[in-house]
Amino acid sequence: NLVGGPHSKTSVGFNSYALWNNPNSTLGNVIEEGSFQYTFKGDRAAGEQAKKALLKLCSFKKWNADWMLERKFWTYYPVGYTIKPVAYGYDMLYDLLSESERAFVRTAIMEKGLKMFHRDMVEMNRMPSNQTNHIAVLAGGMGLAATAIYGDDPSNPNLEPYISGILTKTKTFIDRTYYEDGSYGEPKSGYMNMASRDMGELLPALERNFGVDYSTTTSFKDFYKYLIQASYSNGLMQDYGDGGGAKGSRVDIGGQIHSWWLVQRTKNPLLYSYVNPFWEAGKGGYLSYVWYRDDITPVSRETLPPSKFFSAQGMVMRSGWDDASMVLSTRVGPNANHYHYDQGSFQIMKNGETLLTDPAYGPLGYYANLEYLSYSVQAIAHNVMLVDHDPESQAPAHYDNGIKALTEWPRVQHLFNGKDADGIESELSSVYKGKLEKYSRTLLYTKTGPVFLFDEVKSKSPKGHVYDWLFHAPPGENNQTAISYDKGRMIIDRPNAKLTMDVVSPEIVASKIYDKSAGIGKSFYESFLTLSSKPNLNQVNFLSVILPESKPSSGAAPVTSKMEAPGWIGAKMVHSNGSDIGFFRTGTENGVAAGFTTDAKRFTASYDKSGALQKIYYEGSSISGNGLSLTVDVGTRGTVALVSTGIDAEIKSWKGCTVKMLVSGKPSSVLVG
Known part of the structure; x- marks a missing residue:
């Protein structure tokens, strides 16, 4: 099927695409490994083997499957993986290739790669939502290939309109999919990592060769924020959509190409705390070697608040x-x-x-x-x-x-x-x-x-x-x-x-x-x-x-009871650490609920094992009871905790406000942060 002929056929059996693509991926592995061996270690034999594989791969009739081509999908994401080692080979084996061989490889890149991508992703604007890891894989491979041959084709040295199409699709994908707060427009585990890995190879090439910086001027640099918030130290995380699973999924933040690149480019100390142990263990191969640095003081995620809101996802709540x-x-x-x-x-x-x-x-x-x-x-x-x-x-x-x-x-x-x-x-x-x-x-x-x-x-x-x-x-x-x-x-x-x-x-x-x-x-x-x-x-x-x-x-099973008051529905749970009540407003009455008078829409209160109040959470402008009294001149949300040093209040408001709190004596100090 790859070379044509009487035995070529389109297979639609289980796993047939992976089987069909196996020669492409196998030759690609030989090209990539041999190219790096030749460039980094001067291994001429490895370079010659990579050259043979490069010319063989470029001789194939097509890099996309007939099943796709027959349905007018001129390119499909595995072609991005196929063309990437061709880019590495052309760039790093350049002095081993004759001029005719270079032209042969360039023709393969153009006819089986860049032109197909341009027709699908630019002219026809397929994947118009611009939110898919397929775009990242394709743009990543095509962008590296275009960069490798840029300036070498005398008939089109600037590779237009193809290079502009790749840049546009790449930037649109990043803008539509990555958010500054760490949200991402796909599941956060496998799909985001799949996309970001290819961006992690493409963006350094664009910046190094064209001065186009998508690493620090976009939200790509913020990819890690949800991952560190939602995972345990072993990487266990729960995802949504096609990500995750009944027993969760695992993310390896330090072992990702994009993490290495952003540490090298931005000196991000949070990312470095994940990447540094990976590097010091001698992992990561050639790109880790290129991007390694040890001049950053790592910062632990434990310096961050444990809970965080993500605008396109929801909220991650943690107890610690x-x-x-x-x-x-x-x-x-x-x-x-x-x-x-x-x-x-x-x-x-x-x-x-x-x-x-x-x-x-x-x-x-x-x-x-x-x-x-x-x-x-x-x-x-x-x-x-x-x-x-x-x-x-x-x-x-x-x-x-x-x-x-x-x-x-x-x-x-x-x-x-x-x-x-x-x-x-x-x-x-x-x-x-x-x-x-x-x-x-x-x-x-x-x-x-x-x-x-x-x-x-x-x-x-x-x-x-x-x-x-x-x-x-x-x-x-x-x-x-x-x-x-x-x-x-x-x-x-x-x-x-x-x-x-x-x-x-x-x-x-x-x-x-x-x-x-x-x-x-x-x-x-x-x-x-x-x-x-x-x-x-x-x-x-x-x-x-x-x-x-x-x-x-650590104790007996929890005991829950229903609590009611005029205009309220609530519940109390007694558990091994004490007890908690939660009330939610269901009517317009301002009845007293569990000893609290409040205009809040909802509130909770936590007590220790002896029944002493420890803290309250409220959503409103006033709440009083159980020895506490708080009034604010605007609607707020907040907590009031009774701690060993006094009262610790955390109040959030949409604008500046005045807080009045009644206490049973003059405080020795008041700290406002």
């Missing part, structure tokens, strides 16, 4: 930076490549274990998984709410790709990330196919105790709906079901951690646990619990209290 800490991530924001219909979903890890999780694309991947479109990408496969038992309750949100008329996606309404509490409220109704007038999901995390989950739902139809709440878990020990449910209590039991969730409201009339198989005759891949409300509800509030714990646990 150690590997026993709880890590909770949320999903809310624009749609993107390889994403699922999972708005409002959230996942939880504790003590190095995934507890509340996401099955990603399933055990067989999206090509062989027969349930990929009917289950894996749909709302039912995520920790969300369904309407009318519809597994496809959510529609896709819009992409954030610069089209001003298409900007409809769920939005974060309020958030707080502090040292003593975290909170996020998201409005999700826009993806529920016109059925809901309102759907607000709130997660409040007390840091030292439980997470309060509160959903406020209102139907557009007076007839109302039935609602299902879903919770997914990985398998437990020995591939047994890890999830159980009885009398309002869900338990997820893993080898090193356990999650307890108590449902406070509404009345659950039906529940069922499903085990999803990993294939015929195989053990299951994940389980999920579905909790159903009464039918025909025009409005409903869902309140639950979630406590992740390390194993072995």
Whole structure:
């Protein structure tokens, strides 16, 4: 098929593309390794072998599969991988090539690479969202090849319009996909790393040869921010969409080409703390050798606040930076490549274990998984709410790709990330196919105790709906079901951690646990619990209290009770560290709730084992009770903690404000930061 002839055929069998592409990738490996050996070590024999492989690869009739070409896809992402070693070979074996051989390689690059890319990605503007790792792989390989032959073709020394097309597609991809805060327009593990690796090779070449700096002038340099926030020290992280999986995924920040380049280019001390151990272990090959530096003082991520909001993703909440800490991530924001219909979903890890999780694309991947479109990408496969038992309750949100008329996606309404509490409220109704007038999901995390989950739902139809709440878990020990449910209590039991969730409201009339198989005759891949409300509800509030714990646990099982007051719904959980209450406003009454008088929309309070108040979290302008009194002249969100040295308040406001706090005596000092 590569060389044509009577035995050429198009195969569509399982893994046929990888088999077809094997000669391309094998020759590419010989070219790349031999080129570096020749350039760095002066190994002439390796250079000659690489030259033979280079000329052989360039002699092939095509670098793209007939299956693609017959469907008018002139290029496909593996061609980016094929052309990259050709670029290395042309550049580093230049003095071993005759002028006719150089022209032969240039022709192959142009006809089988650059012209095909230009037709697909520039003239036809395929992949118009510009949010896909395929663009990065293609632009990376094509850009290196164009740079290698730039100026050598007497008929077109400036390689126009091809070089401008590559630069434009590259810049647009970066601008549409990378965010300054560390958000990224695809899953954050494999897909982002796949794209960033090729950018990590292309961007140095563009800057070195053309003075075009996309490394420090774009948000590419911020790729790592979500990864360090959401992972344990061993790289375990939970991802969304086609990333991750029931047991999470792992990210190796220090072992990535793009990390090495950005350390060399920007002296980023946070990235250096990951890269330096990798380098000092002698890993990374030629590019690590080229970019190595040891003149940076590393800075640990532990200098950062443990919780952070990401504009195109949601929030990462952590109890701390150690590997026993709880890590909770949320999903809310624009749609993107390889994403699922999972708005409002959230996942939880504790003590190095995934507890509340996401099955990603399933055990067989999206090509062989027969349930990929009917289950894996749909709302039912995520920790969300369904309407009318519809597994496809959510529609896709819009992409954030610069089209001003298409900007409809769920939005974060309020958030707080502090040292003593975290909170996020998201409005999700826009993806529920016109059925809901309102759907607000709130997660409040007390840091030292439980997470309060509160959903406020209102139907557009007076007839109302039935609602299902879903919770997914990985398998437990020995591939047994890890999830159980009885009398309002869900338990997820893993080898090193356990999650307890108590449902406070509404009345659950039906529940069922499903085990999803990993294939015929195989053990299951994940389980999920579905909790159903009464039918025909025009409005409903869902309140639950979630406590992740390390194993072995340090005390008795938690005890949860419902708490009510005029205009409020709340819950109290007593656990091994003390107790926590959470209240959510449901009416206009300003009734006293658990001894607190407040105009807040919601609040929590934490107590030690003796019942003494430790801290409160509130969203409003005033709260008083239990010996505390706080008034602010504008609406704020904040915490007030009683510490050994006095009172520690962390208050966030959209503008400057005046805070009045009543204390039982004149303070010795007041520090404002």
